[in-house]
Amino acid sequence: MSLKTLFADAQVHHAIFHELLDQWSAQGWLVTYSTPLRIRMTDEARARSAPPATLRRVENRRLNSMRARMWSAMRVLRAFDLPTLCFAAEVSQGNARTFLRDLVRVGYATEIGSGMRAGWKLAKDTGPTHPIIRTIPNRAVKGLLLVELRDRNTGTQTSVRVRATRSSRKTAGAPSRRASDGGVG
Known part of the structure; x- marks a missing residue:
């Protein structure tokens, strides 16, 4: 191994x-x-x-990882908005958004509502252990990502190709725009 x-x-x-x-x-x-x-x-x-x-x-x-806490909270709440999930799982909104985006991409969560009433619901509750999700840039086709999911409850593994969104692209060396880093944004 x-x-x-x-x-x-x-x-x-x-x-x-x-x-x-x-x-x-x-x-x-x-x-x-x-x-x-x-x-x-x-x-x-x-x-x-x-x-x-x-x-x-x-x-x-x-x-007690962030994803484990979020997964447990999602299983209990079933339908939730971002502040509710963050409060229940004791995680930041950025971490919750990233995990939710990945779960939506692979079909484990669905978005409900929009704007101020935006929320999500758990589409696939396969068990107590959160799925492992990896996002890999597709070097062959610019702008595409390969999202791999491994569900430890069922033992299944799936891959999905998705178009990269602005928030999912990691630009190496790009200046931070967070106020805490002195950026402007």
Whole structure:
């Protein structure tokens, strides 16, 4: 298994992932060697049927992620507006908008209403664990994105090609327009 695959399956922040690698190395399950960093599982680790135990605080961080809180709130609320979701999940409006945009793109949420009455409803409630969504720029066709969804409740994986919107394009090196950064906007 590659580190990229292991990181994708772990669904944790990269700092937490490195903490897990350190723990497993300290427990003798992984051997690190060479530069750039390479990791190999020990023979004893390969013989195990389950991964080695991790620190409880690492597991709790993953269970209490922003997306996990938003997904839980959406499952309870069923239909909601942005302020209600942000209040229930204790997340910023920017994080909620991004997650909702991705859920709408893959058909897991639908927009209801418009303008001041804009809201969303959960279209697919597949279980307690939030889906993993990755947005990948399509280098072959400018202006298109590939949105990949992996539903950990059903084990399904789907990909959707969508046109990039102005808010979904990340421009490297572009100046910030947030007032907190001294920008004008």
